Amino acid sequence: MYVITDLTQFSKDGRVCMAAVNTETGRCIRPMPYLNQDNCRENRILPGSIISGDFESVPVIEPHIEDVRYGNLQHLGPCDALTFKKLLDLTRSNDLASGFDGPIDKKLNPESLPAKRSLITYKAGSVELVADGYKAGKLRVHFDGQSFVPVNDLGYVLDYGSRPNPDTIRLYNQFLKSQKEIYLRIGLTRIHGTEPRRGYWLQVNGVYTFPKRNSEVRRYV
Numbered sequence: 001m002y003v004i005t006d007l008t009q010f011s012k013d014g015r016v017c018m019a020a021v022n023t024e025t026g027r028c029i030r031p032m033p034y035l036n037q038d039n040c041r042e043n044r045i046l047p048g049s050i051i052s053g054d055f056e057s058v059p060v061i062e063p064h065i066e067d068v069r070y071g072n073l074q075h076l077g078p079c080d081a082l083t084f085k086k087l088l089d090l091t092r093s094n095d096l097a098s099g100f101d102g103p104i105d106k107k108l109n110p111e112s113l114p115a116k117r118s119l120i121t122y123k124a125g126s127v128e129l130v131a132d133g134y135k136a137g138k139l140r141v142h143f144d145g146q147s148f149v150p151v152n153d154l155g156y157v158l159d160y161g162s163r164p165n166p167d168t169i170r171l172y173n174q175f176l177k178s179q180k181e182i183y184l185r186i187g188l189t190r191i192h193g194t195e196p197r198r199g200y201w202l203q204v205n206g207v208y209t210f211p212k213r214n215s216e217v218r219r220y221v
């Protein structure tokens with residue numbers, strides 16, 4: 001059984017990048033080609049959704065070892081909160097460098113030293129969302145010494161995009177501070193940038209809280 005852990009905005013054309021984890025083995029996969037956002041909305045595909053299918057590994061270049069091709073993809077409904085939290089703990093890393101198994105220079109894994117994987121779970125001690133100063137209607141996040149990392153969690157992308165103002169961010173942060181545990185799904189982008197800052201960049205694919213979830217960003221309207 002696979003459970004979706006990452007659902008992120010891929011581009012402006014409506015495609016969505018999904019990642020899922022096997023509940024028994026902890027194997028993480030990134031099914032490709034990418035899904036369409038309308039399909040996700042119609043089938044209420046969200047983080048925590050259970051999926052099944054035929055998954056075939058493809059030749060990949062590190063760090064994106066999770067890429068697979070799929071067939072007969074099916075959505076089987078949501079898992080419960082306890083199962084989802086156990087899955088996050090199963091895939092949790094204590095720090096970014098050991099999690100990715102490669103160096104992280106500020107927000108960058110350098111092209112010359114590619115990490116061994118591109119998706120991890122990290123349990124954060126402190127999290128603060130801020131407006132992206134370069135991209136209107138977008139969010140970035142500060143967490144545990146990492147600053148201004150882009151937030152591509154589809155739930156936050158859609159919700160903040162519909163009401164991009166300081167009050168929305170204030171409410172997000174109030175909710176985060178009220179929660180006992182915060183887990184981040186963190187990924188590495190495809191390669192981009194120019195030397196000497198060319199490589200794989202950090203992004204936050206999912207923001208998950210316990211004991212409660214933020215229902216404003218975990219729904220489709």
